[in-house]
Every structure is written in structure tokens, then in C-alpha cells.
Amino acid sequence: MNTSPRKRKKANSSGSSNLKPAVNSNIPDIPPQDNQGLVTIEVAAVEIYELTQEEQSDRLLLERKVERAFFEAGKALIELRDRRLYRSTHRTFEEYCRDRFGHSRRQSYLLMDAAVVFDNLVEKCDRSDHIFPTNEWQVRPLTKLDPDIQPEAWQQAVESANGKVPSHRIVKDVVQRIMERTQVPNTYQIGEVCQILAKDNPDLRGKGGCWAIVSQVNKFSCTVRTWNSELTLGVQHLKSYNYLPAECEQMQVICDRIGRVYSSGLGESVQRFLESLGKVNRAYLSQLEEKVLGLLESEIIK
Incomplete structure (x- = not known):
């Protein structure tokens, strides 16, 4: 007498009773006795520890280095230009930057302008906030303003970004509003x-x-x-x-x-x-x- 085949029970891992295995028609059916080792998957739990005071200090220091990278580059370019340290190999500063760093003339001067603005912000903005530009693109709109107005514009941009580092667009919008307010023909x-x-x-x-x-x-x-x-x-x-x-x-x-x-x-x-x-x-x-x-x-x- 023929008996109907028993339905095979789906194997579930001990911690995943509600999950269903994916079906792939290209994989041949494996007899139960051959897949016993595939039934249970053990995942080691990773415990996340809080940073020590020293690690927090290191993290802050490294973050500041990343944030100031464009500033340091701009300051170095300013010194190279002002001291004319390129003169032994190149006739002009622009030629030197192109050959040594692959910079266009505009790129070098944008970095130098951004470094000057960043220095101004660090000097005049509230240091307790620790919110400063992290790249030249964020700083660029501020170069259109008088240095005395730049800190005010940056603080407004930070507020518009809900206390985070503002994007180029946010800074540009703030600068535009200030320029319209203080327009000089x-x-x-x-x-x-x-x-x-x-x-x-x-x-x-x-x-x-x-x-x-x-x-x-x-x-x-x-x-x-x-x-x-x-x-x-x-x-x-x-x-x-x-x-x-x-x-x-x-x-x-x-x-x-x-x-x-x-x-x-x-x-x-x-x-x-x-x-x-x-x-x-x-x-x-x-x-x-x-x-x-x-x-x-x-x-x-x-």
C-alpha cells in the first residue's frame, strides 16, 4: 500500500524561528542526513565598550587633524609663496604648484584663501562649540565677506545646520543674505x-x-x-x-x-x-x- 510522502520539516536555527530559508531552484535537494551541520549558525556577540578618557582625547585630536587638513595645506602654500621657496626650481609660484602638487592656479589660491578665513574663524568664534569648517568648499562663500563679518556668517550657518557642520549651500545662502543686507554699490x-x-x-x-x-x-x-x-x-x-x-x-x-x-x-x-x-x-x-x-x-x- 502506497503511503503519501511525509512533509519535510523546515530546519530553523535556534535563535531564528521566524525566518524562512531562501529557495533557490538551482541548488539540488540535499538529504537531511547530509545537511545536519548547516542547520545551526552560531554568531559571536560583539560587546561595544565605551571609549576611555585617553581614547576620547585621541579621537578628538585625530578629528581635529582631519578637519584642519585643508587649513594646514593652505598655510603651507602661503609660506611657500611668501618666502618664494620655489625659486630654485621654478620661475613662478603657479608653475611650481602645478608641477609639484598638480594644482591649477585657482586651486592653490582657493586653499590659501580658505586657510586665512579658517584662521579668522578660530580666532573670533566661540571655541567651546568646536564647530569649524572641515573642507575648503564650505569656506569658499565666506571669502566674499569682510573678515569682521565672517564669524557672524559662520555661526548663523552652524545654527541653520542644527549645530552641525554646515554644507556649502547653507553657508552660501547665509552669505547671500548678509551681502544683500549690507550691499554697497x-x-x-x-x-x-x-x-x-x-x-x-x-x-x-x-x-x-x-x-x-x-x-x-x-x-x-x-x-x-x-x-x-x-x-x-x-x-x-x-x-x-x-x-x-x-x-x-x-x-x-x-x-x-x-x-x-x-x-x-x-x-x-x-x-x-x-x-x-x-x-x-x-x-x-x-x-x-x-x-x-x-x-x-x-x-x-x-
Whole structure:
């Protein structure tokens, strides 16, 4: 007499009685006596221990290193540029950054600008909050603001992010609102020659009184070119010399000439002379200044 086959009981692990095994039609049916070792799966429990005080301190230190990585890079680039430590192998700082770090000119200057802003935030923001930027992208919108306003903008962005590190978008939105609130009309034109006004701005240390040529007009600021750098400044840090168009063109030629001599790396005494030319408050060089600059130009041609 034929008897109906008994239904095979599904094997369950001791701790998973509600779980059903997955069915795979490609796997052949395994007799019960052959799969006894596959029925029970033992998983070792992992106990999570609280960090010791020393480990908490180490974690905080390492987190700060990660957060400050872009800041340290920017500060190092600033020192490399200001001390001209690239001069033994490269004519210009931009060429050095491209060959040594693979940076575009813009990339290096963005890191340096971000480092300056970060330093300003650390100095003026409440340190007890421990909320500071973690990358250059978060800092970039703040570069459009005066250093005195940057801490206020950052704190507002942190509040908008519910006490966490704010994203680039949040910081940008806060900066935009502040700029609209403190809008100053920008009447400058490309090619116009201006004097840089430091106004107790530590970022402009050594730049006060220098002349600069406007190369880009933004809504609330201008990008200007000096004899050895390019800066983006709020209009409150600029004062027009009101030169005639011909005089502005003449200053552009002088700027190009000084820049070529500067990038040649002729020595510290030459740099001091070029710095003095970068602060002349007239649209021409004196006869002696013209003679010395011409001599230096002849030296770099050799």
C-alpha cells in the first residue's frame, strides 16, 4: 500500500524561528542526513565598550587633524609663496604648484584663501562649540565677506545646520543674505587703478597703500591684480585713484614689467625694490625708478 510522502520539516536555527530559508531552484535537494551541520549558525556577540578618557582625547585630536587638513595645506602654500621657496626650481609660484602638487592656479589660491578665513574663524568664534569648517568648499562663500563679518556668517550657518557642520549651500545662502543686507554699490570698472585700504583687516597686512588694477568686477567686490598677487576685495577696501584711461593703461604696462622681474627670482634686495614700486601713488615711474627697473629687465633677458 502506497503511503503519501511525509512533509519535510523546515530546519530553523535556534535563535531564528521566524525566518524562512531562501529557495533557490538551482541548488539540488540535499538529504537531511547530509545537511545536519548547516542547520545551526552560531554568531559571536560583539560587546561595544565605551571609549576611555585617553581614547576620547585621541579621537578628538585625530578629528581635529582631519578637519584642519585643508587649513594646514593652505598655510603651507602661503609660506611657500611668501618666502618664494620655489625659486630654485621654478620661475613662478603657479608653475611650481602645478608641477609639484598638480594644482591649477585657482586651486592653490582657493586653499590659501580658505586657510586665512579658517584662521579668522578660530580666532573670533566661540571655541567651546568646536564647530569649524572641515573642507575648503564650505569656506569658499565666506571669502566674499569682510573678515569682521565672517564669524557672524559662520555661526548663523552652524545654527541653520542644527549645530552641525554646515554644507556649502547653507553657508552660501547665509552669505547671500548678509551681502544683500549690507550691499554697497560697486561702481568700479575693469582696468581701473585703485589703492588698497587695509582698514584693520589682518588679511591685508602689508597690502595697505599698494596700488592694484581691477581685473574683474563682481556684485559686491572686485578682483584686483597687484605686482605680485591677485586678490578679491570688498569695495570698502578699495579707493580709486581716478586716473585717466591713458594713465590706467600705463599702470597696466608697469604692473606687467614688475611682475616679470619678480617672477625671475633675482634676490631679496630686488624684491624690496619692487615692493616700493608697488606703493607709488602716481601713474608713472621716476627717472631713477625707470632706470633701475630697466636694468633688472636686461638682467633677466640674459
